[in-house]
Amino acid sequence: MSKRSENNQARSLGLIAWVRRRVLPKLAKLCAFIGLAILAFWVCGRILTDQHLWSQYIWWIPPLWMLGAAWGFLVASAALAIFSRRPSGLLIRPLLLIACIGCTGYLLIGVWRVQRVVLQSPDSVDTIRIMHWNISANKTRKDGSLDWIPQAEPDIVLLANARWGKDQLALLELLSELAPEEQTHEVVHGFHVPGKIGHFRVHSNAMVASRYPIMRTGMMTMGELVDEDSPIRTSGDRGWIFFAELDIQEYKKTTPVEETPPVPFVIWFVDLPSDPTVWRYESMTQVKQNIDQWAGRSFIVNPETTGKRVWIASNESQEFPEPDLVMGDFNTLRGSNSLDILAPNMIDGFDKAGYGRARSWTPQVKNKFLRQPFKLADWHIDLALVNPDWKPVGYQLRDPTGNGYMPHKMQILDLVQ
Numbered sequence: 001m002s003k004r005s006e007n008n009q010a011r012s013l014g015l016i017a018w019v020r021r022r023v024l025p026k027l028a029k030l031c032a033f034i035g036l037a038i039l040a041f042w043v044c045g046r047i048l049t050d051q052h053l054w055s056q057y058i059w060w061i062p063p064l065w066m067l068g069a070a071w072g073f074l075v076a077s078a079a080l081a082i083f084s085r086r087p088s089g090l091l092i093r094p095l096l097l098i099a100c101i102g103c104t105g106y107l108l109i110g111v112w113r114v115q116r117v118v119l120q121s122p123d124s125v126d127t128i129r130i131m132h133w134n135i136s137a138n139k140t141r142k143d144g145s146l147d148w149i150p151q152a153e154p155d156i157v158l159l160a161n162a163r164w165g166k167d168q169l170a171l172l173e174l175l176s177e178l179a180p181e182e183q184t185h186e187v188v189h190g191f192h193v194p195g196k197i198g199h200f201r202v203h204s205n206a207m208v209a210s211r212y213p214i215m216r217t218g219m220m221t222m223g224e225l226v227d228e229d230s231p232i233r234t235s236g237d238r239g240w241i242f243f244a245e246l247d248i249q250e251y252k253k254t255t256p257v258e259e260t261p262p263v264p265f266v267i268w269f270v271d272l273p274s275d276p277t278v279w280r281y282e283s284m285t286q287v288k289q290n291i292d293q294w295a296g297r298s299f300i301v302n303p304e305t306t307g308k309r310v311w312i313a314s315n316e317s318q319e320f321p322e323p324d325l326v327m328g329d330f331n332t333l334r335g336s337n338s339l340d341i342l343a344p345n346m347i348d349g350f351d352k353a354g355y356g357r358a359r360s361w362t363p364q365v366k367n368k369f370l371r372q373p374f375k376l377a378d379w380h381i382d383l384a385l386v387n388p389d390w391k392p393v394g395y396q397l398r399d400p401t402g403n404g405y406m407p408h409k410m411q412i413l414d415l416v417q
Contacts (some may be wrong), residue, residue: 017085025088028080032092035073039099041297042066050280059333060276062377063107070100086232127393127414130247132158133400134271134408135330146174148400150159154178156246158327159207160271168207175200175209185310194352197310198301206242206269215245215264217230217311218298220290220320222273239273241291241328243321243371266321268343270328284338291342294320325415326385329408334358334380347392349384349413354395384413391416 047060074096081088108114126316131154149157157175162168172193179199184192201208201217208214222239245264273283298318299311326343334348350358360382365371386392394414400406 016364020083021085024080024084025086028077028084028088029092029340031073031077032096035070035077035096036075036092036099038066038070039096039103042070042103046335049335050282050332051337053279056280059336060379062379063111064376064378065373067100067103068376070096070103074100098115103345112357113351113355127416128156128265129154129394130156130158130267130325130327130384130413130415131239131410132160132269132327132382132384132413133410134160135162136160136407146170146400148398148410149174150177152398152410154399154412155211156267157207157209158269159209160269160329161205162207163361168202171207172200172202172209175207178209178211187310201244201299201311203299205271206240206241208242208244208267208269210244212250212265213247214301216298216300216314216318217242217244217245218294218296218320219243220294220296222287222290239287241287242269242270243323244269245321264321266323266325268323268326268328270326270330271329272329276316280336281338281341284332284341288341289319309370324387324390325413327383327411327413329361329382331381332383334383339383339385343385346385346387349386349392349395350380352386352395353392353414356397358397358410360397362409364407368378382408382411384411386413386415389417 041058042061042063045055045061046054049059050056074093077093077096081093129152131149131152155178157178159171159277162171169191172187172191176193176195179196181194181196184194185197187193187195187200191202193200195209196213198213198215199210201214203217203219204221206219208217219240219242244267246267247264249262272287298314298316300314302310302312302410325342325348328348332338334350357378358380359378360380362377362379363374365374382397384392384395392413393416394412396412397409398412399409
């Protein structure tokens with residue numbers, strides 16, 4: 001070997017030794033610090049949620065992205081430390097390990113509720129089952145997604161943003177099985193359903209079908225109102241809350257008393273704005289103010305059942321009723337502080353009776369490579385908030401197509417009183 005080759009080899013070994021002695025220890029410590037910073041941001045997001053605009057975006061970052069990155073930096077820090085010639089990160093790396101284990105345990109038990117896989121309570125037979133699905137104007141007639149509705153055996157069905165025309169007619173015909181009758185009645189302009197009067201309601205983008213009679217309905221919209229029978233639908237991004245008062249004496253097994261009106265079961269069916277630039281805490285405050293100041297029309301069943309229209313405007317001026325259940329697409333993550341503005345002291349159905357990752361919405365990304373990270377994203381924005389007088393005993397999220405074709409999953413809630 002020539003003297004020049006020996007000098008080059010010695011110079012290379014000296015560079016490697018310098019990197020292992022000076023660079024790798026610092027990189028190992030930096031990786032551990034970045035991992036701790038990521039977990040600190042995640043914890044901050046969990047605590048503040050959407051109380052501030054800046055914390056809202058931290059809160060929206062999926063847990064698996066954050067925790068996965070923290071674990072990755074922990075592994076990188078450990079690997080760099082192995083090849084370092086000087087010890088580094090002897091304090092910060094164990095702290096990162098403990099933090100990763102603690103945060104992962106909290107995710108599994110406190111967020112995903114995996115313990116309910118073993119500790120799940122037995123099914124109750126005396127329940128009311130409510131199904132909600134935001135169809136998001138997707139086609140439903142040819143993909144088999146409608147088969148899930150009768151299979152779930154719901155008592156009340158809430159459907160948002162169904163396509164106008166044949167898709168909506170197919171849905172109404174399917175839902176007529178909740179309260180079948182040979183005679184057809186016009187539920188909305190041009191659409192007749194072979195079902196009992198007062199069990200079906202279509203208002204703008206909201207569709208409700210119930211095994212129990214619907215007594216009164218109304219809607220608050222964040223945008224301009226349209227005629228209830230108009231084929232022109234308001235933009236779902238404006239947001240709306242539809243209420244329905246139901247007579248559930250059949251469920252309660254009580255006998256009607258003359259001159260004593262039944263106490264209704266009140267559902268708020270929601271579809272709130274999805275603009276990601278909007279601060280949810282502020283927008284939810286505006287929604288609550290609109291409800292408190294609501295002076296819109298409510299609708300009741302036409303007493304002249306032979307008339308053309310099943311639903312007519314009520315002459316009585318009434319406020320938005322207090323809800324027993326608030327269910328729908330909130331476009332706000334489960335656990336957000338802003339939800340307490342709209343539904344204070346109400347119980348989240350998943351928190352009491354659900355388990356799993358709870359991915360109710362997945363963005364539709366056509367590029368298969370860009371789509372992969374979203375498989376690790378858990379955005380639970382379709383929610384069910386329950387009055388404490390009722391007890392959630394079951395909560396499920398189902399993909400009606402089984403292949404992720406639909407952006408929103410169906411949520412199914414079982415309640416007992």
